[in-house]
Amino acid sequence: MKNLMFFLLFAFIVNIGTAQDESSYMMIMVKHKKSFRMARTVQDFQNLANNFERIANAESDQWHPLYYAALCYINMSFVTDQNDQKDAFLDKAQAFIDKALLIYPDESELFVLQALLYQGKIQIDPAGRGMTYSAKADEELKMAKDINPDNPRVYYLLGLNVLHTPESFGGGPAAACPLFETAIEKFKTYLPENVLSPTWGGERNQMFYTKYCGEKE
């Protein structure tokens, strides 16, 4: 009898232990994801990236921590004023994306993220890299769209790609606006798969739309 009780109690404790692990993963991820929305400086993103990297190392079968770690580094590349750091941040982000794709090769968001990274590469040297990397970004976005045609970030980034392509190459605001418009529609109806699913892009997309496409009645 005592043995049985001992066993049950032990099982109970162990159960608490693992249950807590799983819920703590979600809780901590949600917390960091919230701070991500507040992050502005390289330092903010660096600290967050570190948090996500630790989680990624501990949770080797989850792609979300890798995704956010990469997203932080890509953002660092965008916000830093030290030009010689930009490529290094993107290289770091690339390593996370590569890992995430091994875990989950069919995630639309990972292809979107890869496209965002390529856009980061263009930003560093538009003249030298523009042609190659905007084609590469396009290709990634096409794959993202094939997997999930309702992913609003696909259209937002496609819009950015077109917006930043010189008009003489078939780019510019006029060509980008329909894409931003589609993105707005998709953002409205977008249903995140779970609390950890990416939600960024809507506001920036609206901002670009307002700036370049004006209000439509």
Added chain:
Amino acid sequence: MKLLLLLFFIALYSGLYAQISIKGKVTDSNNEPLTGVNVYFKSSYDGASSDETGKYHFKTELSGKQTMVVSFIGFKTIEQLIDLDTAIGSIDFIMRKSSNRLDAVVITAGSFEASDEKKAVIFKPLDIVTTAGGLADIPSVINTLPGTQTVGEEGKLFVRGGDSYETRTFIDGMIVDEPYGSTVPDVPARGRFSPFLFKGMLFSSGGYSAEYGQALSSALVLETNDLAPETVTSLSLMSVGLGAAHTQRWDRASLSLSTDYFNLAPYFGLIKQQFDWQSAPGGFGGSMAFRQKTGKNGMVKIYSQYGKESSSLLYPAYTDPAKEHLVQLVNDNLYVNATYRDIMNEKLISNAGISYTNNTDDIKISSDHILEEINNLEFRYNLNWLISEEFKIKFGGDLWGRKFNQKFDFNSFENPVQNDLNDLISSGFIESEVKLTHTFAARFGSRVEYSTWLERWNIAPRLSLAYKTGKNSQVSLAWGTFYQSPENTYLVHNHNLRFEKAAHYILNYQLMKNKKTFRIEAYFKDYKNLVKYDSLYLPVPESYNNKGKGYAKGIDLFWRDNSNGNIDYWISYAYIDSRREYKDYPVMATPTFVSEHNLTVVFKNYVPKISTQIGLTYKIASGRPYYNPTNPNFLADRTKIYNDLSFNFSYLTHLWDHFTIVHCSVSNVLGSDHTFGYRFSLNPDEQGEYDSMAIKPGAKRFLFLGIFVSI
């Protein structure tokens, strides 16, 4: 009792989760605090980022021996075992800079690299198409870099006192036998390969890696594109011809096909030429590029191109400029290159390749007929072994089978003469690159070659050192021995020749900051065993020997400022002092292709408002030596100063909704007189005067117009 047991478990449970406080400080090797460093226990969430003072602090519920990880971008990750059961004070870490940082030391002596991927490069592949006067020709644009000579009648690369054959072109590591198109005398040659084929270029004017052999002076290393990014069709309409290309992209493969036709006759009809063309240069060609990804990280690349071109003109005889010969040339060239590259794991990269060249020059001079054919086949394999961040080894081998056949059918001879050359050059190399510290790197290696035709070996050691003198500057040193087989025309007649030899000594300083680059390089080159013979006009093959020698020393300066947005310019200046006694030179003399001073200014401006890129290139070079039989001193005369201003523009637009580039380029806008040298008759006339002829370009200016449409 039950209660007791429960209490016991609760105690045990909370005991298991007792928290320990972990704190400390992270600094770099200069004791400066590092901010944002990730400090944590392996495979746990427990950790923190260091603050502005380098301090970190976090709590953990772990116990026993745990691995602590300290990681930060640009620094080497530290892993340290910590026993959490013993009392822990402050745990401090000193991080060392990683040697594969972007600002880490790199070996640069002697080389200019072009790449879109790498950051610390001076040159971009796009520069080839946007540089005025370059006409999208790789050698012409490389000619705007210091260390090269302006030799207008040849159009080839002459590097640091070396003849054109001393510069070797490599595509994906494989030797290119015929990098230039064949031309009739005094008409500059163009490179055979389109700049759009390559994603990276490395031009080395000396001291290059042991990976590259059979090049005495310089290596031009071209790296082909990977998968084509997208399916596209393009058409081109030019003042000199037509072209069409199509690229098909699949998920893991791409295929590009192109064909072109050119004919200078309409252009020559409009613009008067100095040369007496009987038939203007014309021809057609085609190419195929196939790419296939294999496995996880493998890539197969196959490239092949074929071209046929012909031309003929009336040309003054070498021996007597008053007499004219009809010179006819038909050239046939097939080039195939196939490589397989596989990244086997993080540490091993394997490269295998095979290339084949078939080149035929069918030359008729009056009633004499010369047929020269090259059939070369090369196999290559090498392995890159990245042992650690600091230590890399590269080694490999190469078999280069060379067949050269020469057929003379002289009117004056009764029977045609045939000469054949069959050579197999086997070579191997090993080279390692060591980063001793973040600021000091060394590359050393050696190459060994054996030629069956020469029946000789050579061993060529190479060494490069680089030391970072500041955040943005570094000093490099290079030394090496370089060998090359004599040119086929000599080799085919004589088995007893040996490898020509050069030693390079290079000292380089480079400063790169905020998209500005300054480079200065001093060098000394010592040539030995160059081919020598008695007379240019009546050489006796048996007398070919390796008694030639020479030297070159000089200073190259380079400045590029790319910091002004749409305006970009660079300036190259080179001073050279070079003499050699080779071929028919009776004494040491500055060779005909060397100008003491060379200055090039390249300017580019993209004007977004009118979607136009404008380019200007100005070149000035001091006079080149030429042979004057009336001057008792050999090669003591100098031509006039050469100066040339070239202009180009590219206008980006749409034609019927298709992206279109309109390109226009004019050389020698100012119409300066270009004299490359003089040719004298062999014997004086009755008055004791030598007939002479100035070597000049076919026309003062060359105008090119082209429209390129993507469909």
